[in-house]
Structure formats: structure tokens, C-alpha cells
Amino acid sequence: MKILVPVKRVVDFNVKVRVKSDGSxxxxxxxxxxxxxxxxxxxxxxxxIKERGEAxxxxxxxxxxxxxxxxxxxxxxxxxxxxxxxKTDATVEPLxxxxxxxxxxxxxxxxxxxxxxxxxxxDCNQTGQMLAGLLGWPQGTFASKLELNGDKIRVVREVDxxxxxxxxxxxxxxxxxxxxxxPRYASLPNIMKAKKKTIDETTPEALGVDIAPRLKVLGxxxxxxxxxxxxxxxxxxxxxxLKNEAGVL
Ligand code: AMP
Numbered sequence: 509m510k511i512l513v514p515v516k517r518v519v520d521f522n523v524k525v526r527v528k529s530d531g532s533x534x535x536x537x538x539x540x541x542x543x544x545x546x547x548x549x550x551x552x553x554x555x556x557i558k559e560r561g562e563a564x565x566x567x568x569x570x571x572x573x574x575x576x577x578x579x580x581x582x583x584x585x586x587x588x589x590x591x592x593x594x595k596t597d598a599t600v601e602p603l604x605x606x607x608x609x610x611x612x613x614x615x616x617x618x619x620x621x622x623x624x625x626x627x628x629x630x631d632c633n634q635t636g637q638m639l640a641g642l643l644g645w646p647q648g649t650f651a652s653k654l655e656l657n658g659d660k661i662r663v664v665r666e667v668d669x670x671x672x673x674x675x676x677x678x679x680x681x682x683x684x685x686x687x688x689x690x691p692r693y694a695s696l697p698n699i700m701k702a703k704k705k706t707i708d709e710t711t712p713e714a715l716g717v718d719i720a721p722r723l724k725v726l727g728x729x730x731x732x733x734x735x736x737x738x739x740x741x742x743x744x745x746x747x748x749x750l751k752n753e754a755g756v757l
Contacts, residue, residue, distance in 0.1 A: 509563045509678075511554040512618035513588065514609055515547040515570050517579040518629040531727045543579045546624025548586070549684040552691040553654060554622050555587035562656045563620075565589050569612050571605055573597050577707055584702035585694030591707040592616075596719065604712070604719040606638035611715035613643060618679070620661070625650050625683040636683035646676040650685040 519525055520540040528535050543551075554566040568583035570576040571594040580591035594608050613621060626633035640647035648654075648663030652671070655662040659678040664671050666685050676682075694702070712719045740746045751757045 509619045510565045510567065510616060511557060511563050512609070512613060512616060512621045513547070513550045513554045513566060513568050513583065514605070514621070514623050514635070515551065515568050515579050515583050516544045516624070516627045516629075517541050517570065517572050517576045518544045518627055521545055521628055527728050527730050531729060533725070533728060541575070541578075543582050544624050544627045544629075546626060546628070546684050546686075547583075548691040549686070549688050550622040550624055551583045551586045551588060552689045553684060555692075556689065557654075557656060558587070558589075567592065567616055567618070569594065569609065571596065571600050571608055571712070580707050581699075581702050582694060584705045584707075585699045586692060587698070588705075590705065593707055593709045594712060594715065595709055596712055598719055599721065600712070600719050601721055601723055602632045602634035603638055603722065604717060605635050606642055607717045608712055608715055608719075609635070609639050610642045611717060613639075615715075620678060621681045623681070623683045625685055636681055640681040643679070643681070645679050645681050646674075647681045647683075648674050648676050649683045651682050652685050652687040654682060654688065 518541065519536065520542040523539055525534040551568065554563065557563045558566050566588045567590045568580050568588040569592040570580050574595060577593055580593060584591055592612060609621065621639060623636040625636065636649055637647060648661065648665060650665045651663045652666050653664035661676045661678060661680055661682065663674045663676060663682060665674065740749065747757065
């Protein structure tokens with residue numbers, strides 16, 4: 509069984525991004541970039557499945573600039589066997605990412621794709637669902653537990669009211685939620701070994717995918733700063749303020 513794990517290079521989750529003064533985007537100059545945290549969880553899960561002897565190969569794939577190779581090296585150091593860089597300097601929207609991944613799934617003959625539930629830069633939460641739709645495969649999104657049993661995959665998923673358990677037939681698409689596992693840190697020897705692993709390169713054009721944008725960002729703005737709260741002496745004053753100042757009653 510072959511597992512494909514898409515990994516995206518995003519602004520590190522510790523960085524507080526600033527909106528550019530013209531509102532056209534966020535300033536990415538000299539900012540620390542890392543693997544999307546949900547994708548780290550996806551790599552960890554795929555590597556654990558392989559370590560249990562339930563998969564033969566884990567292939568990481570990233571769509572982005574040449575710098576996405578760093579993200580792929582991290583996936584290789586965590587235990588992925590091989591990597592594919594789909595190189596482009598353009599912004600690639602979730603639908604185009606899903607189409608590219610569909611092409612890679614076809615070329616690689618992957619049986620399972622484990623993605624993050626969302627990329628923390630644009631918070632789209634769309635790619636896994638679109639990929640499953642394009643492939644016509646079953647999907648288990650927001651997985652907090654994953655068990656393989658022959659060609660069946662049991663996925664426990666986090667939903668508003670609690671937990672839902674699905675039984676999927678392979679091939680399938682799964683997206684990871686925070687509680688699925690705790691990703692390992694790559695050890696120094698594994699980081700060194702990862703340098704020798706292969707990263708194959710291709711492009712969206714070579715995969716026959718048109719990545720022309722379909723969405724237009726009209727503007728970006730910082731959220732309004734919060735004003736400090738106050739303490740009131742009585743319920744009567746609270747009600748009066750909610751009515752006359754906040755206008756919520
Ligand atoms: P999104 O739908 O953009 O929130 O992304 C969901 C997941 O799709 C991410 O966690 C990744 O696993 C995958 N993904 C999105 N964009 C890319 C990309 N450029 N390269 C590789 N994987 C991606």
C-alpha cells in the first residue's frame with residue numbers, strides 16, 4: 509500500500525503576520541516558514557502506519573516554490589521515503605491543488621491520501637474534500653483516530669456533537685485533526701539521511717493542470733483591536749449598559 513501525504517509550506521504558527529499597508533496581502537518578507545502543522549500530523553500518521561508494517565511506501569508531495577523543498581526535507585527526515593515537488597511560483601488555490609494531487613495520485617497509484625484538515629495560512633479547509641470528490645473516493649475528514657484493517661479504514665472524526673466513526677473502503681482520502689497524534693521531532697541522523705533521499709520535480713503544466721486563479725482577493729485588513737473590559741457594580745448597571753451602550757439587548 510502506498511500513502512501520499514501532501515505538505516504545504518506556510519507561515520510558522522508562532523509568527524504574528526502583518527497585513528501589507530495597501531491591503532493586498534500579508535507581508536512574508538523575512539518571515540519564518542514551516543510545514544503546515546496539520547500536515548506534520550499527516551506525515552506522522554503515515555510513517556506510523558508504515559512502521560506497523562501496514563504500508564510499503566510514504567510519498568510526500570508539495571506544490572509551491574523551490575523553497576517548498578525544505579518542507580519536503582522535513583517530511584523525509586520524519587520518515588517519508590520519497591518526495592515530489594510540483595514547482596510553481598504562482599499562488600495555487602485549493603481546487604487547483606486538488607487537481608494536481610489527483611494527477612499525482614494517478615501517476616503514483618497511491619491507495620491512501622492523508623492531508624491536513626486545513627492549511628493555517630488561508631484556512632480554506634477545502635483541498636481534501638475536493639480531492640476526494642475529483643477522485644470519486646470516500647473521505648474521512650477531521651480524523652482523530654485511524655485504524656486500518658485490510659482494505660477498510662476506520663476513522664473516528666471530531667464533529668460538533670462529539671465523535672463520529674466511519675468505515676471507509678480503500679482507496680480513500682483522510683484529513684487530520686489536532687488530536688490524531690503528536691508528531692515526532694526529526695533526529696539529527698534522520699535529518700542527515702533525508703539529504704540523500706530523492707525529491708523528484710515536476711510542474712502543474714507537466715501534470716496537465718491549469719492553475720489560473722478563479723478567486724480574487726478584494727482586500728485584507730487587520731482585525732479591530734479589542735478595548736479593555738470594565739467591571740460593573742450591579743446587574744442593573746450591566747443591563748443598562750448592554751441596552752444603551754452595547755445595543756445588544
Ligand atoms: P486547505 O484546503 O488549503 O486548507 O489545505 C488542506 C490541506 O491540503 C493541507 O493541510 C495540505 O495537506 C494540502 N495542501 C493545500 N495546499 C497545498 C500545497 N500547496 N502543497 C501541498 N499540499 C497542500
